Amino acid sequence: MVNPSSISLVIHCACGQKYGCKVAPRHDGKMNGSIACPACKRDGTDEANRQLAATLSVPVKISCACGQPYAFEIIPQNGRMPATVTCPACKRDGTAESNRQLAEILRLPVPVKIFCACGQKYAFEIVPRDGRMPASIACPVCQRDGTAEANDIIAKSFEPQAAPPQSVSVLLNTVQASVAPHLVDALKNAVVQELASQRRELLAAQQTATAELTELARRLEAVQTPLLERLNAYENRVQELEKELGEQSKENRELLKMKINMLREQIETERGANRLNFN
Ligand SMILES: [Zn+2]
Ligand SMILES: [Zn+2]
Numbered sequence: 563m564v565n566p567s568s569i570s571l572v573i574h575c576a577c578g579q580k581y582g583c584k585v586a587p588r589h590d591g592k593m594n595g596s597i598a599c600p601a602c603k604r605d606g607t608d609e610a611n612r613q614l615a616a617t618l619s620v621p622v623k624i625s626c627a628c629g630q631p632y633a634f635e636i637i638p639q640n641g642r643m644p645a646t647v648t649c650p651a652c653k654r655d656g657t658a659e660s661n662r663q664l665a666e667i668l669r670l671p672v673p674v675k676i677f678c679a680c681g682q683k684y685a686f687e688i689v690p691r692d693g694r695m696p697a698s699i700a701c702p703v704c705q706r707d708g709t710a711e712a713n714d715i716i717a718k719s720f721e722p723q724a725a726p727p728q729s730v731s732v733l734l735n736t737v738q739a740s741v742a743p744h745l746v747d748a749l750k751n752a753v754v755q756e757l758a759s760q761r762r763e764l765l766a767a768q769q770t771a772t773a774e775l776t777e778l779a780r781r782l783e784a785v786q787t788p789l790l791e792r793l794n795a796y797e798n799r800v801q802e803l804e805k806e807l808g809e810q811s812k813e814n815r816e817l818l819k820m821k822i823n824m825l826r827e828q829i830e831t832e833r834g835a836n837r838l839n840f841n
């Protein structure tokens with residue numbers, strides 16, 4: 563797990579200069595201020611934000627009760643989802659399950675306070691396992707088992723907190739966690755212009771695209787495909803999608819474009835990571 567209060571980044575400036583910086587990102591995972599190359603003064607904030615997003619984002623994988631799996635990466639805020647998330651197929655809310663996974667990955671303790679039937683109150687903090695107590699707990703006075711109550715409290719702690727309807731900016735942060743900056747701009751325009759239902763569709767389309775890319779990356783990873791072959795696999799998928807793009811209706815075109823953009827981004831990321839490895 564990354565300590566978000568101090569993250570070391572190395573920026574490779576276009577002028578050839580490499581420089582390091584230690585940053586404490588804002589609660590939304592972005593740079594708190596801007597940075598510039600010490601040699602040419604070129605702004606490095608965008609690149610730093612990209613690196614922060616890659617460092618801080620946490621993968622979430624949901625198997626919806628309807629049978630639809632979906633996955634995305636998110637920068638948690640205070641260890642929780644910054645916005646609600648819904649299944650792209652049935653629109654069932656997946657926020658509680660997402661919060662449970664985030665808590666598990668980040669190993670966040672949940673405060674539990676139990677009022678025992680004997681009148682005794684007792685409180686503790688616990689890092690849940692699979693969203694439940696890792697062991698049973700009993701009242702310190704009467705020894706009555708409090709595990710079921712503790713499990714209820716833990717489950718409730720993952721529920722999305724009652725909040726006003728999700729704002730456009732919150733939704734954009736959600737999307738931003740896993741897509742390329744130019745795509746976020748495109749989405750921003752689209753989201754501002756469209757109605758709430760359509761925003762949901764965009765998010766669902768983005769989740770579908772993320773799920774597909776995640777699956778492709780996982781398959782390539784599983785067989786330890788060398789970098790060049792991985793890049794080829796991505797490029798091939800881009801070409802297939804571009805071919806489909808010519809033949810599709812308008813709605814499908816948006817999803818295909820999104821997938822293509824995400825694949826391009828993945829190619830850039832892997833190329834970039836490779837450069838770092840060899841430097
Ligand atoms: Zn420079
Ligand atoms: Zn579903």
Ligand SMILES: [Zn+2]
Nearest residue numbers: 678680701704
């Ligand atoms: Zn008791």
